[in-house]
Amino acid sequence: MPDSPAPRRRDQAIDLMRATCILWIVGFWHLLGYAPSIDGYKNDLTYRLTVVVLGLFVFISGHLIGRARITNAAEVWRFYRRRMVRIYPPYLAALLLFDLCGLLKPGQFVGAALLTASFSLEPPLTLWYISMIVVFYLLAPLLLLLVHSLSKSPWRWTANRLVVCAGIIGLNVLLGRLLGGVDPRLFLYFPSFVAGLVLSPSLVEPRVSGRSIAVTALATVAATLFSFHHQARIDESLSAIPLAVFGPLLTFLVCERWGRHLRLPPLILAISTASFFMYLFHRPIFLLFTSRGFPSSAGPQLAVLLLLALPVIVAASWTGQALYDAAVQRLQRPATAPG
Structure with missing residues (x-):
């Protein structure tokens, strides 16, 4: 979610996926939670769609990182610095706002601020995603070094990556089974990140073939059927790992x-740009609209949330992201030499 396509050549397929995913999370999955008169929207279908949506966010992050090249310690440091500058200050601001709004449980703030919340069974509401993705970022340079070493192997390039990807995912599943006291979503979504990063160069058109899509579609159907064998919450079960990998892969x-060269309307591009801030700050804004004078019936509740709160979330998030990006650019701009 925090990563963005390179500005010199915007991939509008990624913009479309990012905008669609954030609208699902903010404009449906979380929005309806603030309409107490509406129930039944969380079911077997929507839980699985949410797993795919969050998996797609993670997959896109891995894919964009997979375009990078890391060969030495200085590049590792630059990688960490860029991502922390991009995500941590807005995340900390959101965390403080969550605390002020009563959205955190006692004792959650410190662990969340230290980005260790994924190593507990009670990470903060919504912001657990940031603690999780930071763990993936910490591991990303090792994965990049591994991927770049594959080019020297005599095996077929794509087969190489598939074998490595399967091996890492298998190790992830084993650790998920053995380790207790850890947020299970850390193990549920890490395979999506690995798949996006390791397979990144082979996932861009024109390398994407109809055969690849057909095989992935069959795997997604099988993964969906497999997920129904688990009776508890599928969004926290390791049984959803195949769905969290193949669903995002098929969508991507x-x-x-077919969507890379689309000319998306400005609103979709704006939502894509604002997606990170939308994710961070939408709950406090929803609370602002529902704390006083909120209607008691379903229709008016939905109208307030969709027609008032959601546009404010988009506009405020886009503005916040633009202002933050401008501030970062000013701070990182080299000072002009005197004279």
Whole structure:
């Protein structure tokens, strides 16, 4: 979620996926939670769609990082610095706002601020995602070094990556089974990140073939059927790992094959740009609209949330992201030499 396509050549397929995913999370999954008269929207279908949506966010982050090249310690440091500058100050601001709004449980703030919340069974509401993705970022340079070493192998390039990807995912599942006291979503979504990063160069059109899409579609159907064997919450179960990998992979392949050169309307591009801030700050804004004078019936509640709160979230998030990016650029700009 925090990563963005390189500005010199904007991939509008990624913009479309990012905008669609954030609208699902903010404009449906969380929005309806603030309409007490509406119930039944969380069911077997929507839980699985949410797993795919969050998996796609993680997959896109891995894919964009997979474009990078890291060969020495200085590049590792630059990698960490860029990502922490991009995500940590806005995240800390959101965390403080969550605390002020009563959205954190006692004792959650410190662990969340230290980005260790994923190593507990009670990470903060919504912001658990940031603690999780930071763990993935910490591991990303090792994965990049591994991926770049594959080019020297005599094996076939794509087969190489598939074998490595399967091996890492298998190790992840084993650790998820053995380790207790850790947020299970850390193990649920890490395979999506690995798949996006390791397979990154082979997932861009024109390498995306109809055969690849057909095989991935069959795997997604099988993963969906497999997920129904688990009776508890599927969004926290390791049984959803195949769905969290193949669902995002299928979506990505389809969008890269047919949506890469779309001319998206400005609103979709704006939502894509604002997606990180939308994710961070939408709950306090929803609380602002529902704390006083909120209607008691379903129709008016939905109208307030969709027609008032959601546009404010988009506008405020886009503005906040633009202002933050401008501030970062000013701070990172080299000082002009005197005279």
